[in-house]
Amino acid sequence: MPGDVKVVERPRAESSYVRAAAKGMSITMRHLLSPNKKTQQYPDEKWELAPRTRGTHRMAVHEDGRAKCVACGLCPTVCPVNCIKLVPAEDENGERYAAIYEIDEFRCIFCGYCQEVCPVEAIHLGVHYENAEYSRERWVYDLERLVEQEHPVTALWDPQDPASQ
Amino acid sequence: MAENGAKATVTLTIDGVEVTVPSGTRVIEAAEHVGVVVPRYCYHPGIPSRPAQCRMCLVEVEGRPKLEPSCTLQAADDMVVNTASDTARTARQSVIEFLLVNHPLDCPICDAAGQCMLQDYAYVTNQLESRVDEPKRIMGRDRISDDILYFADRCVICTRCVRFMRDVAEDDSLIVAQRGDKAYIDTFPGRELDNPFQGNIVDVCPVGALVHEDFVFKARSWDMDATASVCPGCPTGCNVTIDTKENQIVRVKPRHNAAVNSWWMCDYGRNHLVMTNRGVRAEVPLIRDGGGDGDRGDLRPVDWATALDWVAEKIAALGSPGGSAVVSPDASNENLFYVRRLLDRLAVADATFQVEQGETAELPTVPTLKLRADRAANVAGAGIFGGRRVDALRNGAAADGSAGGGSAGRALVVLDDLLEGAPDDFGASAGFFLYVGTRLPGAARNADAVLPIATFAEMDGTFTNFEGRVQRFHQALRPPGLARPGWMVLSRVLARLGDGEAVNDVRTAFERMAAEAPPFAGLTWDGIGLKGAPAAEANR
Numbered sequence: 001m002p003g004d005v006k007v008v009e010r011p012r013a014e015s016s017y018v019r020a021a022a023k024g025m026s027i028t029m030r031h032l033l034s035p036n037k038k039t040q041q042y043p044d045e046k047w048e049l050a051p052r053t054r055g056t057h058r059m060a061v062h063e064d065g066r067a068k069c070v071a072c073g074l075c076p077t078v079c080p081v082n083c084i085k086l087v088p089a090e091d092e093n094g095e096r097y098a099a100i101y102e103i104d105e106f107r108c109i110f111c112g113y114c115q116e117v118c119p120v121e122a123i124h125l126g127v128h129y130e131n132a133e134y135s136r137e138r139w140v141y142d143l144e145r146l147v148e149q150e151h152p153v154t155a156l157w158d159p160q161d162p163a164s165q
Numbered sequence: 166m167a168e169n170g171a172k173a174t175v176t177l178t179i180d181g182v183e184v185t186v187p188s189g190t191r192v193i194e195a196a197e198h199v200g201v202v203v204p205r206y207c208y209h210p211g212i213p214s215r216p217a218q219c220r221m222c223l224v225e226v227e228g229r230p231k232l233e234p235s236c237t238l239q240a241a242d243d244m245v246v247n248t249a250s251d252t253a254r255t256a257r258q259s260v261i262e263f264l265l266v267n268h269p270l271d272c273p274i275c276d277a278a279g280q281c282m283l284q285d286y287a288y289v290t291n292q293l294e295s296r297v298d299e300p301k302r303i304m305g306r307d308r309i310s311d312d313i314l315y316f317a318d319r320c321v322i323c324t325r326c327v328r329f330m331r332d333v334a335e336d337d338s339l340i341v342a343q344r345g346d347k348a349y350i351d352t353f354p355g356r357e358l359d360n361p362f363q364g365n366i367v368d369v370c371p372v373g374a375l376v377h378e379d380f381v382f383k384a385r386s387w388d389m390d391a392t393a394s395v396c397p398g399c400p401t402g403c404n405v406t407i408d409t410k411e412n413q414i415v416r417v418k419p420r421h422n423a424a425v426n427s428w429w430m431c432d433y434g435r436n437h438l439v440m441t442n443r444g445v446r447a448e449v450p451l452i453r454d455g456g457g458d459g460d461r462g463d464l465r466p467v468d469w470a471t472a473l474d475w476v477a478e479k480i481a482a483l484g485s486p487g488g489s490a491v492v493s494p495d496a497s498n499e500n501l502f503y504v505r506r507l508l509d510r511l512a513v514a515d516a517t518f519q520v521e522q523g524e525t526a527e528l529p530t531v532p533t534l535k536l537r538a539d540r541a542a543n544v545a546g547a548g549i550f551g552g553r554r555v556d557a558l559r560n561g562a563a564a565d566g567s568a569g570g571g572s573a574g575r576a577l578v579v580l581d582d583l584l585e586g587a588p589d590d591f592g593a594s595a596g597f598f599l600y601v602g603t604r605l606p607g608a609a610r611n612a613d614a615v616l617p618i619a620t621f622a623e624m625d626g627t628f629t630n631f632e633g634r635v636q637r638f639h640q641a642l643r644p645p646g647l648a649r650p651g652w653m654v655l656s657r658v659l660a661r662l663g664d665g666e667a668v669n670d671v672r673t674a675f676e677r678m679a680a681e682a683p684p685f686a687g688l689t690w691d692g693i694g695l696k697g698a699p700a701a702e703a704n705r
């Protein structure tokens with residue numbers, strides 16, 4: 001052991017932790033009793049999101065449960081990160097529908113252009129943030145999964161004032 | 166057209182620009198000379214009749230009380246035409262508004278969206294909807310022939326389709342049924358639309374009312390890439406535009422060329438071209454260099470450098486053995502040229518080709534446009550490069566000596582022929598059997614080497630049509646696997662044999678061909694352009 005260790009003798013009042021602990025506890029007690037609490041009990045209590053929050057997508061459906069998408073191809077065209085895959089086809093009534101519609105939510109930047117461009121108000125961003133998956137593949141939402149989503153949809157504009165005037 | 170016939174030209178002013186045109190020219194055509202495209206629906210340059218019924222091309226002429234339809238108005242001296250005056254623009258806007266009374270705004274699902282003249286003019290005139298509150302007429306859709314759908318709601322009754330059939334195809338099976346807002350296009354009662362040129366009515370339709378069934382909901386116009394090409398269906402060589410999406414041909418449209426196909430093409434060519442790139446393809450070079458169980462070893466896949474080195478080595482070792490060849494009348498001039506050089510090196514004089522035959526069809530009013538019996542694009546080119554036309558392949562097989570049995574040590578070269586009807590032992594006795602092709606037919610199993618090449622849609626090149634017109638086509642698709650253009654492959658084989666340089670671009674290949682093959686003397690890749698140019702008369 002090196003011989004030059006300097007041992008400082010401090011008074012007991014200074015070196016005791018009791019005083020510091022009491023000070024810390026007093027802050028805790030003060031906040032415990034304060035009406036101005038900030039802590040959120042997350043899984044039980046959830047954050048209230050703004051109506052324009054942009055989260056993972058949701059597909060609107062007709063009354064009979066069919067997706068409203070008419071496979072016009074505008075969302076894959078406008079998408080700045082090419083995260084939408086669409087293959088149009090003709091159904092038995094001769095109507096256009098999306099045979100394949102997939103959104104890669106991992107690649108998506110949640111810009112909202114797809115919702116804005118949709119002529120039939122089918123694809124929407126969602127007011128939703130709880131996304132967790134065990135595999136990357138699960139982040140590619142197909143049409144069925146987009147239809148199943150239940151969260152509220154994003155309001156990109158005020159319905160009373162759609163042109164923002 | 167000029168009544169007095171005294172003056173050959175007239176000079177008029179259109180939108181402040183003076184222009185001199187041949188007398189008899191209509192104002193709508195004269196306007197194009199000064200770069201003004203007057204909006205039009207019923208007028209089509211390829212259809213002779215001018216009913217002036219759509220009222221879209223109305224222009225103001227100074228000194229005349231009313232607007233005049235420019236598609237029927239003859240240009241006259243000192244005429245002052247204003248295509249963009251307030252009156253003309255208001256009139257055009259009104260026409261759009263009237264059309265939008267019933268035209269559905271279903272652009273998101275309409276196949277013409279993006280290439281629709283109603284959409285374009287609605288934006289140009291800023292008339293995006295009609296003020297009429299009444300519900301739109303709904304008529305639904307109909308099948309007008311076995312492969313063409315008619316969406317009656319979208320129809321603007323320009324009658325281009327009816328007049329194409331009547332005036333150009335001289336087949337009056339299409340009519341306008343009913344009148345006013347109930348009018349729609351239909352076949353004449355008791356008749357069917359069954360004409361070899363009926364596909365053109367889809368091309369002339371200015372909106373999305375007529376759609377080819379194979380194209381319905383296939384691709385949005387902005388997703389497609391258009392490539393100038395030539396139809397390979399028959400030796401006429403109609404100029405076409407190939408629309409591709411994600412490396413697939415989705416649609417073929419005729420491209421205007423007054424010397425060949427005017428504005429039209431036949432349905433056979435249309436369907437043939439869409440199907441041309443399907444099927445199992447040769448994708449990787451194969452050589453038989455002694456490995457494997459068979460007497461001569463098995464064909465095994467190798468990379469290009471190995472394959473080319475090995476083929477060149479074999480050819481160098483053979484010297485000038487003579488032999489025979491089968492070429493394809495569908496191969497481009499450049500491919501045929503390089504094969505010819507290779508054959509000359511091998512001292513193979515005889516190259517045969519067979520041409521599939523089919524029905525013929527004529528468009529009565531366009532004499533140059535004809536679906537010819539030969540079902541191959543480059544019959545003339547195959548002839549220029551020393552090909553001998555035969556009726557059936559067994560003649561070719563006999564020529565290779567397999568029948569005579571004395572072919573050992575001789576060469577057999579096949580350029581992209583499917584060898585239909587060839588015997589199982591085709592080429593088995595040849596000293597060296599080189600198969601250069603886009604596909605891999607069973608008869609190629611005896612080959613010593615298979616070099617995969619690109620189809621015409623996957624490369625640049627030229628075809629020589631039935632009258633010796635050399636026409637360029639361009640690459641629309643990526644070739645599959647390791648397949649490369651034939652001229653690129655063969656020039657490399659020759660370069661390894663000390664004959665010329667490896668060619669990397671079609672311009673060089675074409676210019677080398679033009680320098681050495683007299684029929685192409687004087688032609689340049691840029692010079693023939695997108696409309697083609699006649700080859701020298703000497704070739705025929």
